[in-house]
Amino acid sequence: MADWNDKQPDLQQILREMTLDEKIAQLIQLAVPFYEGAKDGGLITGPMASLGIDETTVHNSGSVLGMAGAQEVINVQQTHLEKNRHGIPLLMMADIVHGFKTIFPVPLAIGCSWDMELAERSAEIAAKEASVSGVHVTYAPMVDLVRDPRWGRVMESMGEDPYLNSEFARAFVRGFQGEDLSADTDRVAACVKHFAAYGAAEAGRDYNTVDLSDRQMREFYLPAYKAALDEGCEMVMTSFNTVDGVPATGNAKLMRKLLREEWGFDGILISDWGAVKELIAHGIAADEREAALKAMKAGVDIEMMTSCYVKHLSELIESKEIDEALIDEAVLRILTLKKKLGLFDNPYRAADPQRESEIVFCDEHRRAARELAVKSCVLLKNEGVLPLDKKQKIALIGPFATSEDVLGPWSWTGSKDDAIKLADGMRSKLAGSAELLVAEGCGIETAEAQQWQAALAAAQEADMVVLALGEHSDMSGEAGCRADIRLPQVQLELVRSIRSLGKPTVVVLFNGRPLDLHGVYDEADAILEAWFPGSEAGDAVADLLFGDANPSGRLTMSFPYSVGQVPVYYNAYNTGRPQGAPDAQVRYVSQYLDIPNEPLLPFGFGLSYADFEYSDARLSSDEMTSSSTLSVSVKVANKGAVAGVETVQLYVRDLSGEVVRPVKELKAFRKVSLQPGESCVVEFTLEEPQLRYYHSDLTHSSDAGAFIAYVGPNSQTNTALPFRLIK
Numbered sequence: 001m002a003d004w005n006d007k008q009p010d011l012q013q014i015l016r017e018m019t020l021d022e023k024i025a026q027l028i029q030l031a032v033p034f035y036e037g038a039k040d041g042g043l044i045t046g047p048m049a050s051l052g053i054d055e056t057t058v059h060n061s062g063s064v065l066g067m068a069g070a071q072e073v074i075n076v077q078q079t080h081l082e083k084n085r086h087g088i089p090l091l092m093m094a095d096i097v098h099g100f101k102t103i104f105p106v107p108l109a110i111g112c113s114w115d116m117e118l119a120e121r122s123a124e125i126a127a128k129e130a131s132v133s134g135v136h137v138t139y140a141p142m143v144d145l146v147r148d149p150r151w152g153r154v155m156e157s158m159g160e161d162p163y164l165n166s167e168f169a170r171a172f173v174r175g176f177q178g179e180d181l182s183a184d185t186d187r188v189a190a191c192v193k194h195f196a197a198y199g200a201a202e203a204g205r206d207y208n209t210v211d212l213s214d215r216q217m218r219e220f221y222l223p224a225y226k227a228a229l230d231e232g233c234e235m236v237m238t239s240f241n242t243v244d245g246v247p248a249t250g251n252a253k254l255m256r257k258l259l260r261e262e263w264g265f266d267g268i269l270i271s272d273w274g275a276v277k278e279l280i281a282h283g284i285a286a287d288e289r290e291a292a293l294k295a296m297k298a299g300v301d302i303e304m305m306t307s308c309y310v311k312h313l314s315e316l317i318e319s320k321e322i323d324e325a326l327i328d329e330a331v332l333r334i335l336t337l338k339k340k341l342g343l344f345d346n347p348y349r350a351a352d353p354q355r356e357s358e359i360v361f362c363d364e365h366r367r368a369a370r371e372l373a374v375k376s377c378v379l380l381k382n383e384g385v386l387p388l389d390k391k392q393k394i395a396l397i398g399p400f401a402t403s404e405d406v407l408g409p410w411s412w413t414g415s416k417d418d419a420i421k422l423a424d425g426m427r428s429k430l431a432g433s434a435e436l437l438v439a440e441g442c443g444i445e446t447a448e449a450q451q452w453q454a455a456l457a458a459a460q461e462a463d464m465v466v467l468a469l470g471e472h473s474d475m476s477g478e479a480g481c482r483a484d485i486r487l488p489q490v491q492l493e494l495v496r497s498i499r500s501l502g503k504p505t506v507v508v509l510f511n512g513r514p515l516d517l518h519g520v521y522d523e524a525d526a527i528l529e530a531w532f533p534g535s536e537a538g539d540a541v542a543d544l545l546f547g548d549a550n551p552s553g554r555l556t557m558s559f560p561y562s563v564g565q566v567p568v569y570y571n572a573y574n575t576g577r578p579q580g581a582p583d584a585q586v587r588y589v590s591q592y593l594d595i596p597n598e599p600l601l602p603f604g605f606g607l608s609y610a611d612f613e614y615s616d617a618r619l620s621s622d623e624m625t626s627s628s629t630l631s632v633s634v635k636v637a638n639k640g641a642v643a644g645v646e647t648v649q650l651y652v653r654d655l656s657g658e659v660v661r662p663v664k665e666l667k668a669f670r671k672v673s674l675q676p677g678e679s680c681v682v683e684f685t686l687e688e689p690q691l692r693y694y695h696s697d698l699t700h701s702s703d704a705g706a707f708i709a710y711v712g713p714n715s716q717t718n719t720a721l722p723f724r725l726i727k
Contacts, residue, residue: 009344011335014086015328022086023331024313025060029093029270029304032067034058037075051307059083062334063091063137063302065273068100068413070351073134077347089338089347096138096188097156097410098122100129102365102535103419106408106512107142107168109376109531111158111556112606114647114669116171118372123175125368128186129360133413134351136341137189139237141172143224144194146557147567150204152480155409155512155532157199159556160569160603162220163666166227173231181234182340185350189337192228194239194272196254197221201241204566205481210241215659217243218694220571226263234337235268238300240275247282249275250294260299268333270302271295277306288312296322301330361418366536373533373540379551379607380517380527380559385504387547387609388464390430395437395462396423397455397498398469399444399491400510408512408532409477418535422468422508425538429546437462441498444472445488452497459498465505466545467495469520473532476512485516485563492519499523508541514559517600529553550609552645552671554714559601564592570603570715571662604666604714610644610674613637616681617711617719625726626702630686632721634711636672637679645673648682651710651718657703658695664715684711691725702727 015023035041035058059080067073073092080090098104104122113119123141130138143165146154158168169192176190197217201208212221225236236259238249248254249271259265276295277288285291292308293316303309316322341349359365379386388394400406402423404416423438430436441447441455459465469491474480486492496519499505507524509515512532521527528551530541543549560568575590579597591597613636620631636646650668654661668684686709691702704727712718 009339011332011339014088014335015332018086018331020314020317020324020327022060023327024309025057026062026088026331026334027302027309027327028057028061028307029063029065029302030058030061031065031305035064035076035080037079038067038072041076052311053307057310061090062088063093065304066094067092068094068130068133068135070132070134070353070356073351074348081347087344088335089343091136091334091338091343092134093137093139093191094130094135095140095410095412096126096130096135097140097142098408099126099369099411099534100133100413101361101415102129102369103407103411103414104369104534105373105376106155106532107158108155108512108557109533110372111164111168112378112531112553113372113375114164114554114671115375116167118375119168120171120175121368122372123172124178125365127176127188129365131186131188131350132352132356132359134348135188136343136349137191137235138176139191139193140176141169141190141228142193143169143228144197144199145221145224146199147569148204149485149514149557149560149566150481150483150563151199151201152206152476152482152512153199153478154514154557155476160558161556161571161666162223164556165224169224169228170231173228173233177232177234182342185342189234189341190228191235191237191270192225192233193237195225195236195259196239196243196248198239198241206479207240210243214698215694215696218698229263229265233267235270236265238269238271238275240272240278242282247275247279247284249300250279250284250291250298252298255299266333268301268337269299271300271304273304274306276300276303276308289316292316293321296326301333369534370536370540373536374543374549376531376533376553377541377544377551378529378553378555380529380601381521381524382526382607385464385506385525386528386545388506388545390546392463393435393437393461394426394430395439395458395465396426396468397439397441397458397465398467398494399440399442400468400470400508401438401440403468403510405473406510406532406537407534408473409480414535420536420538422538422541425540425542426545428539429542429548441494442490445490447490447494455494456497456501459501459503462503465498465503467498467505467507467524468510469495469507470510471512473512480512483563485513486518487515487520495520495523506545508545514557516560516563518562521600547609547642550642550644551606552608552647554604554606554647555601556603558599558603561598561600562595564595565599568599571665573660574663598716602714602716604647604649605716606647606714608644608646609640609642610638610646610676611640612644612646612674612713613639614712614719617721619709619721619723622723623726624686624688624723626688630723631683632686632709632711633681633683634719635679635681636674638674638676641676643673643675645671646713647671649712649714649718650684651715652686652691653708653710654691654693654703655706655708657693661693664710666715688725
């Protein structure tokens with residue numbers, strides 16, 4: 001490491017030689033079209049011209065948004081260095097969220113794998129493909145805690161549990177960055193987002209207000225960001241929302257006091273797209289000048305795609321409203337990451353057109369994508385019809401039967417043309433043994449008469465029907481918020497029409513959020529939640545449908561009984577009048593009159609073709625202390641006819657806290673693989689730190705008293721084991 005540092009420039013010397021305008025230009029991030037050397041680049045017209053950016057600013061700018069492709073990156077970097085008098089290279093940043101060219105399942109689906117090793121591997125592959133294509137930084141992972149499926153961006157998170165989200169945050173950062181980012185050029189710097197609490201947007205509407213107490217923020221929403229930073233994540237992106245009445249991008253309490261001072265983060269803080277200027281629309285800045293003032297005081301180092309800094313920081317320094325030292329700090333952080341990535345020594349880093357053609361979307365990467373897709377799907381229902389019999393005549397019907405729209409949002413470098421369609425995946429299983437009848441039936445939201453007739457004819461002829469249904473990828477993701485989270489009406493009508501024929505029916509769902517499954521769950525004999533499975537979608541889903549693989553995914557976000565329940569999540573608080581309490585009244589309890597309180601499908605739920613039986617749950621003692629541990633064990637047996645993987649889950653409830661505590665909290669889980677007739681004892685160790693929580697004064701500690709440990713296959717079905725903490 002010492003030798004490497006010796007070859008690097010003196011960043012303080014570079015900083016001293018830079019003019020104020022040059023330093024300020026380092027703080028702006030511009031899109032690809034601003035740059036000479038890019039395809040159709042270097043012509044600043046239309047909306048770009050409205051930013052007020054001139055060529056001198058571009059030549060001194062610090063980073064590029066959305067550039068990928070080895071030769072184009074080389075061209076842009078080379079041209080830029082010819083015109084930057086200090087030889088400061090550009091940082092190339094992009095949204096590599098769940099794959100580069102090889103697209104893995106969307107993050108919510110990856111969460112349902114409960115598999116940290118595969119999650120890390122997916123990020124490692126994405127980093128390798130992105131890096132050889134010229135990318136230096138990815139805007140991932142997104143670790144926002146999500147509880148409202150109306151919000152389109154739930155597909156980009158790992159779910160509703162802070163512990164599980166934190167584990168995945170660490171895994172993704174390890175995968176993207178590796179052990180030594182400076183030495184391993186096949187990795188990219190990670191940028192955790194969106195800081196903070198973006199997943200709590202009111203009404204599940206993107207960019208909307210967030211209003212949480214400090215205690216609730218720390219208890220549920222902050223742990224996953226902190227986990228990413230503890231793993232060494234290089235960058236943080238601000239969120240669009242307010243935090244305690246102040247938009248995050250201008251929130252000095254959040255960014256300076258908590259992120260910088262309390263957590264000690266000294267990496268780069270970048271705004272989300274346009275978020276600095278949006279301080280005006282939020283109502284905490286009168287104009288771009290005040291927006292620049294507040295964002296810089298809050299600690300935002302890079303302004304993405306607005307020009308408040310370039311236009312106004314210089315005059316703010318002249319008027320002594322901002323100390324130039326703040327600018328220097330921000331520039332030094334940017335230069336430090338460029339140095340760590342080795343860009344001063346090799347500004348092209350790993351960009352290599354020849355190697356790019358060999359690595360990107362290679363067979364090895366596609367096999368990994370298929371494995372993770374298999375393990376991310378969740379079997380939601382099965383009344384004895386899955387796995388499918390290859391000797392049957394099967395009708396595959398629905399808008400996703402032959403759809404290429406299986407990559408999901410945030411897969412901009414992926415190719416739908418290369419994605420495996422479900423029909424093709426199923427045909428590969430049936431070659432020479434049975435016939436597959438394929439009909440679209442309807443589109444995502446509309447249908448034509450001939451589509452309907454063809455679907456009914458195919459279903460009539462078949463022994464078994466598979467309905468491939470879901471959302472178009474544009475119906476989730478950023479700005480993909482929906483108040484009605486049922487399948488479109490035309491698809492529900494298709495389900496009813498097919499079911500009227502009396503044929504056994506399996507539904508495969510392609511979607512980016514938990515859905516209200518009325519009209520599907522009550523009609524189908526089996527339901528496989530495939531999410532958006534990525535490049536290998538058709539083969540992975542076919543593996544599961546025909547039993548060549550056994551479903552092992554478990555939900556990390558509850559499926560609501562009705563949208564009227566949301567936000568609905570397993571780790572909620574009790575009330576003073578809980579439904580179902582021994583002394584509960586019939587009416588005057590916390591309940592709906594028209595629907596259950598509980599979700600249709602809870603956190604942690606998922607079925608298997610194996611038949612797992614739990615027994616002999618026990619504690620090593622009914623007491624634990626601050627210095628002792630408690631063992632929780634349970635016997636798990638596979639009573640079925642096929643091998644399977646079970647995810648055994650441990651939850652804890654604190655029965656009496658200084659503030660109210662959730663009815664359950666996930667504390668640990670174990671995945672066990674069992675052959676037919678095989679059993680094992682799964683053992684967890686509970687320690688006092690796992691019982692700590694944030695008190696009303698924001699201290700983090702445990703309380704002596706009564707607790708319950710729950711062990712079982714999901715957050716609703718489990719065995720209760722009471723114990724006491726003695727302090």
